[in-house]
Amino acid sequence: MLDLKFIRENPDIVKAAIAKKKDFSDIDRLLSLDEKRRAIIAEVEVLKNERNMASEQVAKLKREKQDASELIEKTRTTGEKIKALDDNMRPLDEEINELMAKIPNVPHASVPHGNSAEDNVVVAEWGEERSFDFTPKDHLQLATALDIFDFPRGAKISGSGFPVLKGNGAQLDRALINFFLDSHTVKNGYREVFPPFLVNSTTAFGTGQLPKSKDQMYYMPEDDLYAIPTAEVPVTNLHRDETFAASDLPVKYCAYSACFRREAGTYGKDTKGFLRVHQFNKVELVKFADPDKSYEELETLRADAEGILKALGLKYRVLSLCDADLSFSAAKCYDLEIWAPGEKRWLEVSSCSNFEEFQSRRMNIRYRPEGGAKQRLVHTLNGSGLATARILVGILETYQNADGSITIPEVLRPYMQGKTEIR
């Protein structure tokens, strides 16, 4: 959520951001409602002051055992006027809140301009493309032959897009989760959290999934709970309605969770294998940062995610998303993409974003600066570190051998009882 005052003072900046993100929020409508609302507030505050003073007089008269009935009668009409004005204001408040909740974040100045994902800028590339002396297969062919993924049975028990991992595939997935968590907790200084996978609507609102992306989450109406699309949602909400001391910052968490996504509207896209599924495993990194240092924190967050890819020896590149491709809540975002030699394409495996105050305003997460100054909103950041599904694709395709076996990357072997290959 943006600051209404900021919108009032910078309507053109906000309108430009809305246009870029192909959003339809009506800022003129918002500002006209805001103006009406503020006029009513000015009026009603005078009346409330009148009423408060009169009530105090009544109290005084009663204490002195004097008659107050005349003043009470006079004040009755003031109360009625206040009620009428409050009633007028309620629909304004509601519509303002609704509009505010749907206005996207404004891109940071360092974000490249563009019109679509085509205009994202490659800011870094790492690793050599592996050369093959045979024709590399794609992950689905490899996994099917090794019997480590089972899509048909996943479809039988849940539906399409719910893969079953088996044998070495299940173990490899678990190895990745543990490797990610160990890397971030031991080397990178994140505190591990294991969050609930179902969250209430207030929580889903806090990180920005509600109201706009309601249809992308699985919802359990009996209990009014949502299945989390990412651990970002519960972990960022850990500190909702809390205030940090400045010396606490940055606060860094990593969390494993299963992630559930309806992927409504994407049918027909990436239908093959493990590329786009309704349930997958992910280790998420979340930071709460001093607003003056959040862009440095974004760089280290990105470096922490990149470190995993380097350790796994996967060729990757980093994109700085252009303003048109930025998500609803993000002010700036880097995507990490690995090269999949079987698919012969780049696969997004991580998004590292700075949300600035956009989420912390929704969640009321503050900190008190050094010297006891007034509380300020913190900046929140998060990034995948990483998702296992597409990493599995990258590993199978990159480390495949001519006979269809897979060499296990060295860093994962301790997590797989020292095995060196899957066959």
Place this chain on the structure above:
RNA sequence: GGAGGAUUAGCCUAAUGGUAAGGCAGCGGUCUUGAAAACCGCCGGGCGCAAGCCCAUGCAGGUUCGAGCCCUGUGUCCUCCGCCA
């Protein structure tokens, strides 16, 4: 699922229907070689240059001149019963 109880600021705790008191923690200062103690100030939010005004006792309504307090609905937590890995 049923029955009770609780809910006030970071924490703890007050307030015959009369306009949120106090303590702890924290921050700033005085004092000190340094620290502690002691003392002074600040310590929910918004608007305002300021004086000040408005809002705030889980949330939403209602009654009232006036609601932390009374009424209705609801959220959350705790305890007990039932069921259960």
